[in-house]
Amino acid sequence: MTALTVVRPGALTTVQDLGRPGHAHLGVPRSGALDAAAHRLADRLVGNPETYATLETTVDGCAVRVDAAVTFAVTGAPCAVRADGRPVAWGAPVRVPAGTVVDVGRARAGLRSYVAFAGGVAVAPVLGSRSRDLLSGLGPDPLTAGAVLPLGAPCGPPAAVDAAPCPAPPSDALVLPLVPGPRADWFAPTALDALDRGAYRVSSASNRIGLRTEGPALERARPGELPSEGMVLGAVQVPPDGRPVVFLADHPTTGGYPVIGVVPEPALPAAAQAAPGTPVRFAVTRA
Amino acid sequence: MTALRDEAPRPLRVGRHALLVEVAGTAAAQALHAELLRRRAAGTLPPVTEIVPAARTVLLDGLDDPGALAADLAGWTVPPLPPADGEPVVIPVRYDGEDLAEVAALWGVGAAEVAGVHSSFDFRVAFCGFAPGFGYLTGLPPELHVPRRATPRTAVPAGSVALAGPYTGVYPRSSPGGWLLVGRTDAVMWDPGREPAALLAPGTRVRFEVLR
Numbered sequence: 059m060t061a062l063t064v065v066r067p068g069a070l071t072t073v074q075d076l077g078r079p080g081h082a083h084l085g086v087p088r089s090g091a092l093d094a095a096a097h098r099l100a101d102r103l104v105g106n107p108e109t110y111a112t113l114e115t116t117v118d119g120c121a122v123r124v125d126a127a128v129t130f131a132v133t134g135a136p137c138a139v140r141a142d143g144r145p146v147a148w149g150a151p152v153r154v155p156a157g158t159v160v161d162v163g164r165a166r167a168g169l170r171s172y173v174a175f176a177g178g179v180a181v182a183p184v185l186g187s188r189s190r191d192l193l194s195g196l197g198p199d200p201l202t203a204g205a206v207l208p209l210g211a212p213c214g215p216p217a218a219v220d221a222a223p224c225p226a227p228p229s230d231a232l233v234l235p236l237v238p239g240p241r242a243d244w245f246a247p248t249a250l251d252a253l254d255r256g257a258y259r260v261s262s263a264s265n266r267i268g269l270r271t272e273g274p275a276l277e278r279a280r281p282g283e284l285p286s287e288g289m290v291l292g293a294v295q296v297p298p299d300g301r302p303v304v305f306l307a308d309h310p311t312t313g314g315y316p317v318i319g320v321v322p323e324p325a326l327p328a329a330a331q332a333a334p335g336t337p338v339r340f341a342v343t344r345a
Numbered sequence: 346m347t348a349l350r351d352e353a354p355r356p357l358r359v360g361r362h363a364l365l366v367e368v369a370g371t372a373a374a375q376a377l378h379a380e381l382l383r384r385r386a387a388g389t390l391p392p393v394t395e396i397v398p399a400a401r402t403v404l405l406d407g408l409d410d411p412g413a414l415a416a417d418l419a420g421w422t423v424p425p426l427p428p429a430d431g432e433p434v435v436i437p438v439r440y441d442g443e444d445l446a447e448v449a450a451l452w453g454v455g456a457a458e459v460a461g462v463h464s465s466f467d468f469r470v471a472f473c474g475f476a477p478g479f480g481y482l483t484g485l486p487p488e489l490h491v492p493r494r495a496t497p498r499t500a501v502p503a504g505s506v507a508l509a510g511p512y513t514g515v516y517p518r519s520s521p522g523g524w525l526l527v528g529r530t531d532a533v534m535w536d537p538g539r540e541p542a543a544l545l546a547p548g549t550r551v552r553f554e555v556l557r
Contacts (some may be wrong), residue, residue, distance in 0.1 A: 082395040084543045085473040184537045194477050195518075198535060238358035240365045265447030286396030286403025286474060290363045312399050312474035331536070 060126040060177065060209040065159055067201040068120035072266075073179050074172075075111040077120040078196075082311040088291060089191035090307045092266060093170055096134035099222055100174035103131035103151045105214035109190040110178030113201070115171045119162035120201060122173075126156045126164035128209065130215045135168030135227055135331060151216035168227025168331035177210035192266045193308045204319035228330035232260065234304065234321045234329060236294060236340045241284065241316035246277040246298070248308065249318065253302065254342040261301075262297055262334035265310040268295075269329045271338055275300025286312040292321040294340070302340070305328055354423065363406040364415055370401050371471050371483055371511065371532075377403050378472075378547055398472040398547050415439070420482040429469060433550035436515065438464070438506050441554060442526035444494075448508060452493050459527055462489070463555035468513060468551040473543070478535025480516035480545035485511060497523030502549075503529050513553075514547075516554045 064071075074097060077090020091097035091114055098108040113120065119137055124130075132139050133152045140161040145237045146152045154160065154231070162171050181188050181198045190197040238250055258273030259278065276296050291297070293305045295315045304321055319342065321329065332338070353429065354377055355367040368374050378398035382388040391414055392406025410413055440460035442448075449456040470483035485508070493509045498521065505516045507524035514524060517534035533542050545551065 079394050081477075081548055082397045082404075082406070083473060084477060085475060085479055088479045184543060198475065237358075237360050240359045284404075285400030286472075287365060287399040287402040288395070289360050290404070290406050290408070292360060310474070311397060312472070317359070320363075322361055 059204050060124070060128065062124050062175070062209060064122055064201045064203055064205040064207070064229070066094065066121035066161070067203055067205070068118050069163075070116040071120040071201040072190035072192075073181055073198045073207070074114040074189045075187055075239060076111045077189050077307060078089050078110055078185045082187055082288065085194075085310050085311050086102060087183060087191050087193050087311055089187065089189040089197065091172065091189075092307050093134050093172065095327045096170070096172045097222065097252075097324045099237065100131050100133040100172040101178070103133070103149075103217045103222060104129050105175045105212060106174060106176065106178050106217045107213070108307050110174070110287075113173040113179065114302070115162055115173065115191070115345055117169055117240045118164045120284040121159055121161040122209065123157065124154060124175070127154065129153045129158055130211070131163055131174050132171055133174075133222070133224060134171040135165035137165050137168040137171055138163035147221065149222050150220055157249045158321060167229050168231070169329060169333055174214060175209050175210035180208045180210035191297065202261040203255050210309050225328075228328050228336060231337040231339060232328055232332040233339045233341055234325050235343050236319040236321055237343055238319045239317075242318050244278060244284070244316040245318055246270070246279045249276045250277060250342050253318065253340045256340070258338040258340070260332045260334050260336045260338055263336065266306055268306055268309060269304040269332065271300065271302050271304075273338075278316075282314050284314055286314045289317070290320060294324055307331060335337050346400070354418050354421065356358055356418050358411060358415070359404065360510055362408050362411060363404060364408065364411045366403045366405065366418060367497055368401055368403075370485070372426060373399050373423070374401050375471055375483070377423050378423070379426055379464055380423045399474070400472070408544070414484055416443035425490060429548065429550040430471070431550070433552045434544060435465070435552050435554050436506075436530050436532045437554045437556045438528040438530045440528040442505065442507070442528045445527055448525050448527055461493055463513070463527060464553040464555050468553070470545045470547050470549040470551065471512070471553055473545065473546050476517055476520055476543065477533075478543040480547075480549070480551075482545075482551055483511040487511070492527065493523040496523055500527070501526065504532070505536075518555070
């Protein structure tokens, strides 16, 4: 069976697909690629269905050696891509011979690159998904040097493109639309305006669970605790420190802090690519 | 806050594809959850990705038209939670937890009596969360509800049987936790290689059996 061997795992490289929705009632997060659009594009470029697993890198890429000739593609955060040290295309299918070291470089903008291989990363699925869920510890371990990951058999021809159009990750500012509710009434009447006008920044404490922010604290109108309730992807939860947290793919399935609003899913890939320090604006919309 | 009528589920919009339906309490949430599952099985509920019961809400996520379901819900009559059918899951417990004496004191019984008292009730999984396979079990009468520890433990061993507020839970794996520990079980609460992976799901009946 074709496999790849991890040469340089990078800061955090995980196997991701479209996650395991449908198990939240058991306490299982949906997980899945944070920049789902980039994941899907990478799969399409190498001829995979969008459900096939890719590698999701964080900040500084990764390097792997392939033991057979294979087609791969890198999307998401733009970066230098090298095959045995020679520059090759980003955002396009690249065919390499057996033994090649594929090196995905440091992100030039954004945070997370996606590396698809024809046939997909074929680790054993857990509850129907190959995604690593950092909150629950489900799915394959993050990559470590020397780890060997199986690749599946290619099932379709790679895309006939030289380069694919990709939206550039945000560099100067991240604007997140926000639909108020379900607990907006737990906050002071001015809180939604404060959120809408507030100058927030992406906190370095952000991860696959949530995009944490730094900025003006949102004032609560109702003190006290909220009994735990179900949480959705994109929910903006406000913990006691008043700083909004946007829930990403590995978010807990239930939570006890009030949710002032929800960032619609199409805006979340940009959130997943926003580096710490990036200015964030929440654009409050009505559903 | 306006008073909630017991029988009136209150739907709250959660973004563009979800509804959070608020009810009076845990029993009402369990009843609404059971009714939602019944309607889904009968094919009378619109397609939905997740149905997540919690303490006094049920979340429906992945709806095409949450507004339509919200309007429809206003006309629902949710029957009381039907008695659970089928055999309960039996969890054998050695009642020797670190907080046994504290629980005994709160209950006003001797430490040796906690096992008999706790295992005498029928439990039901109200909802899951916190970790895969962690169920919040209701069934203890109000006079036996206990507070959480003021300072959570950094590591509660896997298999710990613990109490907090109205709930009993079994830790599927070692994790931090603030519940009072009464015992330990070898039952495997969560095994992704097993079908089903979770021993407990919302609605599951549970009995605890005293291991000596």
